Amino acid sequence: MASQSTFVIVGAGLAGAKAAEALREQGFDGRIVLIGDEASRPYERPPLSKEYLQGKAERDSVFVHDADWYPSHDIDLRLGTVVQSLDRDRHEVILADGDHLPYHKLLLTTGAEPRRLPIPGADAERVYYLRRVEDSDRLRDLFATASRLAVIGAGWIGLEVAAAARTAGVAVIVVEVAALPLLRVLGPQVAPVFADLHRAHDVDLRRGTGIQEITSSSGKATGLRLADGSHVEADAVLVGVGAAPNTRLATEAGLEVDNGVVVDASLRSSDPDIYAAGDVARAYHPFLDKHIRVEHWANALNQPATAAAAMLGQDARFEALPYFYTDQYDLGMEYTGYTEPEGYDQVVVRGDLSTREFVSFWLHQGRVLAGMNVNIWDVTHDIKALIHAQTPVDIARLADPSVPLAEVGTRA
Numbered sequence: 001m002a003s004q005s006t007f008v009i010v011g012a013g014l015a016g017a018k019a020a021e022a023l024r025e026q027g028f029d030g031r032i033v034l035i036g037d038e039a040s041r042p043y044e045r046p047p048l049s050k051e052y053l054q055g056k057a058e059r060d061s062v063f064v065h066d067a068d069w070y071p072s073h074d075i076d077l078r079l080g081t082v083v084q085s086l087d088r089d090r091h092e093v094i095l096a097d098g099d100h101l102p103y104h105k106l107l108l109t110t111g112a113e114p115r116r117l118p119i120p121g122a123d124a125e126r127v128y129y130l131r132r133v134e135d136s137d138r139l140r141d142l143f144a145t146a147s148r149l150a151v152i153g154a155g156w157i158g159l160e161v162a163a164a165a166r167t168a169g170v171a172v173i174v175v176e177v178a179a180l181p182l183l184r185v186l187g188p189q190v191a192p193v194f195a196d197l198h199r200a201h202d203v204d205l206r207r208g209t210g211i212q213e214i215t216s217s218s219g220k221a222t223g224l225r226l227a228d229g230s231h232v233e234a235d236a237v238l239v240g241v242g243a244a245p246n247t248r249l250a251t252e253a254g255l256e257v258d259n260g261v262v263v264d265a266s267l268r269s270s271d272p273d274i275y276a277a278g279d280v281a282r283a284y285h286p287f288l289d290k291h292i293r294v295e296h297w298a299n300a301l302n303q304p305a306t307a308a309a310a311m312l313g314q315d316a317r318f319e320a321l322p323y324f325y326t327d328q329y330d331l332g333m334e335y336t337g338y339t340e341p342e343g344y345d346q347v348v349v350r351g352d353l354s355t356r357e358f359v360s361f362w363l364h365q366g367r368v369l370a371g372m373n374v375n376i377w378d379v380t381h382d383i384k385a386l387i388h389a390q391t392p393v394d395i396a397r398l399a400d401p402s403v404p405l406a407e408v409g410t411r412a
C-alpha cells in the first residue's frame with residue numbers, strides 16, 4: 001500500500017490498538033489515525049470486573065501499550081474524540097467537532113455498550129453499569145462503603161462483579177430471570193456449577209425472577225421490587241444484562257448491519273474500503289460456516305491482524321475458534337468453541353462438577369463442538385484439536401480423566 005495512504009481506525013479499545021499494531025507489523029508505512037471517544041488510551045476490559053476491581057491490579061497494568069508506543073510507531077491517537085458519521089462517497093470520517101478526516105481504508109472497532117434496563121428507577125443514582133475503567137473505579141469505591149449490592153443479571157459480568165463484591169465483604173443478591181445463571185451458554189447440566197459456586201460464597205441467588213422496578217429514595221437506589229411484588233433492599237444496583245454492538249455509524253452509513261457490522265471472513269464489510277473487528281463485527285466464520293459476533297477478549301485481540309492484512313490487500317481469513325475465560329473466587333475457566341443452545345445433543349463431563357475441577361464438552365452427533373476446562377489447565381490446544389477433527393469421538397474415553405485428551409480417539 002502506498003505510503004501516502006491514510007487508514008483510519010474508529011474505536012480505540014483493544015481491537016483498535018491491536019489493528020494499529022498489526023498494520024505497522026505488517027509493514028504499512030502510511031498514516032494511521034486511531035480515534036476513540038474515551039479519555040484513556042486503549043486498555044483491556046477483563047480486569048475491570050476482576051483483579052482491577054478488587055484492587056489487586058494497578059491502572060497501569062490494563063493498558064494495551066505504553067503511552068510512548070503510539071508516537072514511536074507514528075500512530076496519530078486521538079482520544080476524547082467522537083466520530084459522528086461516515087461519508088462513504090467522499091471517503092471521510094466526520095468528527096463531532098465538525099472536522100472531516102479523509103481515509104483510504106477504514107476499520108470500525110467501535111465495540112459494544114451495556115444494554116440499558118427499561119424499567120422504572122433505572123436512572124437512579126447508585127445504579128451501575130460496567131464497561132469503562134471509570135465504571136470499575138466507581139464500583140471499587142462503592143465496595144468500600146456499601147453493605148449490600150443487588151446484581152441484575154447472572155451473566156459473566158454480573159457474576160464476576162458479585163464475586164469481587166463478596167471478596168470485598170459486601171453482601172450480594174443476584175437476580176436472574178432465567179432458571180439458572182449462564183443457562184443459555186452452558187445449558188442445564190453445567191450451569192448449576194456457577195449457581196453452587198456463588199451460593200458457597202453466600203450470594204443470595206434468586207433464579208427465574210423478573211424485576212418490576214429499581215426502587216429509590218431521594219433519587220438513590222434502595223433496592224429491587226421483584227416480579228412477585230416483594231422487595232429486596234440494597235444500597236446499590238449493578239445492571240449486567242448484556243451488551244449491544246455500537247453499530248450506529250455503520251447503520252447510518254448504509255452498511256449491512258445485523259446485530260453487528262456484517263463482514264466476510266476477511267472482516268470486510270459491504271463497503272470494500274470499510275472493515276470491522278472485535279465486539280462490533282458479525283463475521284463469517286469459515287469453520288462454523290455462519291456469521292457470528294463474538295464479545296470476547298481473544299476475538300478483539302486476534303481479529304485485527306486479519307483485518308490489517310486484508311486492508312493491505314492480502315488474502316486473509318479469520319478462522320480462530322471462539323475462546324473466552326472467567327475468574328470467579330477460586331474458579332478459573334476457559335471455554336473454547338461455539339454452540340448455540342439448540343446446537344448440541346449431548347454433554348460429556350470429564351472429572352467432577354461438584355469439586356469444580358473438570359472439562360465439559362458439548363457435542364452434536366458425537367462430534368465435539370465446544371469444551372470448557374474448569375480449574376484444569378493447558379488443555380485448550382487439545383480441545384481445539386477435538387473440535388477441528390469433526391469426527392465422532394469415543395465418548396467413554398472422552399469422559400475418562402485418565403485418558404490424555406490427545407489420545408481420546410474416534411468412535412469405534
Ligand SMILES: Cc1cc2nc3c(=O)[nH]c(=O)nc-3n(C[C@H](O)[C@H](O)[C@H](O)COP(=O)(O)OP(=O)(O)OC[C@H]3O[C@@H](n4cnc5c(N)ncnc54)[C@H](O)[C@@H]3O)c2cc1C
Binds near residue numbers: 012110298325
Ligand atoms: C467488565 C468486562 C469484563 C470482561 N471480561 C472478559 C473476560 O473475562 N473474558 C473475555 O474473553 N472477555 C471479557 N470481556 C469482553 C472483552 O473485554 C471485549 O470483548 C473487548 O473489550 C472488545 O474489544 P473491542 O476493542 O472490540 O471493543 P471495546 O473494548 O468496546 O472498544 C471500543 C471503543 O470504541 C469506542 N467508540 C465507540 N463508538 C465510537 C465513536 N463513534 N467514536 C469514537 N469512539 C467510539 C468505545 O467507547 C470504546 O472505547 C469483558 C468485558 C467487560 C466490559
